[in-house]
Amino acid sequence: MKNFKLTIRYDGTRYNGWQHQKNTKDTIQGKLETLLMRMTNKTEDEPITVIGAGRTDAGVSAIAMTANVYLDTTFSEQEIKEYMNKYLPDDISIDDVKRVDKRFHSRFNATGKTYRYTLWCGDTKPVFDRKYVYVLEKMPDIESIKAAAEMLIGTNDYKSFCGNKKMKKSTVRTVDSIKIFQKDSYIIMEFHGDGFLQNMIRILVGTLLDVGYGKKKPEEMKNIIDAKDRQEAGPTAPSNGLCLVEVDY
Amino acid sequence: MKNFKLTIRYDGTRYNGWQHQKNTKDTIQGKLETLLMRMTNKTEDEPITVIGAGRTDAGVSAIAMTANVYLDTTFSEQEIKEYMNKYLPDDISIDDVKRVDKRFHSRFNATGKTYRYTLWCGDTKPVFDRKYVYVLEKMPDIESIKAAAEMLIGTNDYKSFCGNKKMKKSTVRTVDSIKIFQKDSYIIMEFHGDGFLQNMIRILVGTLLDVGYGKKKPEEMKNIIDAKDRQEAGPTAPSNGLCLVEVDY
Numbered sequence: 001m002k003n004f005k006l007t008i009r010y011d012g013t014r015y016n017g018w019q020h021q022k023n024t025k026d027t028i029q030g031k032l033e034t035l036l037m038r039m040t041n042k043t044e045d046e047p048i049t050v051i052g053a054g055r056t057d058a059g060v061s062a063i064a065m066t067a068n069v070y071l072d073t074t075f076s077e078q079e080i081k082e083y084m085n086k087y088l089p090d091d092i093s094i095d096d097v098k099r100v101d102k103r104f105h106s107r108f109n110a111t112g113k114t115y116r117y118t119l120w121c122g123d124t125k126p127v128f129d130r131k132y133v134y135v136l137e138k139m140p141d142i143e144s145i146k147a148a149a150e151m152l153i154g155t156n157d158y159k160s161f162c163g164n165k166k167m168k169k170s171t172v173r174t175v176d177s178i179k180i181f182q183k184d185s186y187i188i189m190e191f192h193g194d195g196f197l198q199n200m201i202r203i204l205v206g207t208l209l210d211v212g213y214g215k216k217k218p219e220e221m222k223n224i225i226d227a228k229d230r231q232e233a234g235p236t237a238p239s240n241g242l243c244l245v246e247v248d249y
Numbered sequence: 250m251k252n253f254k255l256t257i258r259y260d261g262t263r264y265n266g267w268q269h270q271k272n273t274k275d276t277i278q279g280k281l282e283t284l285l286m287r288m289t290n291k292t293e294d295e296p297i298t299v300i301g302a303g304r305t306d307a308g309v310s311a312i313a314m315t316a317n318v319y320l321d322t323t324f325s326e327q328e329i330k331e332y333m334n335k336y337l338p339d340d341i342s343i344d345d346v347k348r349v350d351k352r353f354h355s356r357f358n359a360t361g362k363t364y365r366y367t368l369w370c371g372d373t374k375p376v377f378d379r380k381y382v383y384v385l386e387k388m389p390d391i392e393s394i395k396a397a398a399e400m401l402i403g404t405n406d407y408k409s410f411c412g413n414k415k416m417k418k419s420t421v422r423t424v425d426s427i428k429i430f431q432k433d434s435y436i437i438m439e440f441h442g443d444g445f446l447q448n449m450i451r452i453l454v455g456t457l458l459d460v461g462y463g464k465k466k467p468e469e470m471k472n473i474i475d476a477k478d479r480q481e482a483g484p485t486a487p488s489n490g491l492c493l494v495e496v497d498y
Contacts (some may be wrong), residue, residue: 011377094373123331125258129377130340
């Protein structure tokens with residue numbers, strides 16, 4: 001068995017997220033696994049597992065998700081890439097296939113991740129990227145969002161920003177940076193950290209928007225973190241504005 | 250009645266083109282007219298006509314189509330824009346509304362148009378703009394395409410490049426420039442001229458691709474023009490790669 005690292009670009013709009021689920025194969029992972037089983041002539045009894053660097057929610061897209069998979073194949077890296085791109089749907093692309101060490105694990109070896117959240121506010125409409133932006137009715141105050149973002153970085157227990165109420169593992173994470181850019185009608189929020197909890201970015205965005213609309217003050221961010229209570233943070237922003245940009249190794 | 254100039258951005262993917270048709274209101278023009286009748290409380294007996302600068306085919310998009318329309322309204326330019334953007338579908342945006350002279354006619358006063366055709370060729374897939382590019386299996390030769398493009402510009406009878414076999418009016422047009430850019434996996438063809446015949450850009454693209462694949466030689470272009478015969482030119486490239494970029498006045 002050879003271990004391959006895949007770099008995957010996908011439009012998550014019509015999928016139930018990355019992760020394989022019991023009731024549906026309509027996940028990115030499901031599409032990849034089904035195809036790789038066909039490629040290597042495996043039956044249902046010999047399932048193939050594509051191990052993703054993370055689990056993107058339903059509707060979230062990725063420019064460069066990474067994954068690894070053990071395959072019993074004589075195909076070269078390029079042949080695997082060509083085969084997969086030929087048979088995968090138009091909204092999933094394999095941008096790179098690389099043979100890696102047997103011990104490489106896409107999730108355990110990942111040292112950092114970059115996510116981008118795209119907001120849009122204007123008196124026209126984002127026609128061509130409408131599926132990948134969260135359209136705001138009113139322009140939030142960017143300076144207070146930037147001030148609040150500064151207070152949200154660091155190594156903290158982000159339990160208040162965790163969408164999984166039953167989370168039993170540690171909710172401590174390190175968020176290195178939250179960059180806020182404004183260009184024309186777009187507001188881009190770019191998050192870098194060692195890893196993120198379920199819905200964490202979307203809750204951070206919802207909280208920052210609360211600040212931008214004056215519902216919360218930047219200096220309240222520390223209290224929200226300290227509360228370790230999901231109720232203290234803002235709402236979960238919609239999934240479609242979110243995109244996994246890069247995974248560091 | 251006041252005359253307003255509209256600048257419209259649309260994703261043409263799911264429409265039967267710009268122009269109002271007997272059997273369907275599923276055209277950009279149809280959507281605009283229906284909405285403007287509602288806005289001005291008009292009945293079916295008092296139809297409103299939105300006059301477009303040109304007629305884009307089914308599936309063709311626009312960054313800045315222009316049109317003019319006579320309206321019996323007290324709404325300001327900004328109010329019309331806001332009303333229209335509120336009620337139009339997500340894939341149509343009114344980017345500008347401007348009150349213009351009563352004599353302004355979006356088609357007759359237009360002095361030039363820019364169209365862009367986007368091609369894509371690579372061993373990955375254009376996931377996020379897949380609906381707006383024509384994906385090629387094999388990379389064509391760009392230098393011969395550029396050479397052929399040079400021979401297609403000028404003031405000529407472009408009958409060989411006209412998709413309307415029953416065209417009775419003049420098929421003489423001036424094509425000022427055809428620019429060919431290559432960036433990563435994209436090949437962009439940008440056409441500027443005083444006006445274009447039905448399907449003309451798509452047939453020009455199909456013909457240039459024939460050159461790129463060695464089926465035709467650049468120096469044959471003059472013969473194709475001289476033939477005034479649709480059969481001599483290349484195939485009609487798919488509509489989805491085409492976008493109206495700008496209308497000059």
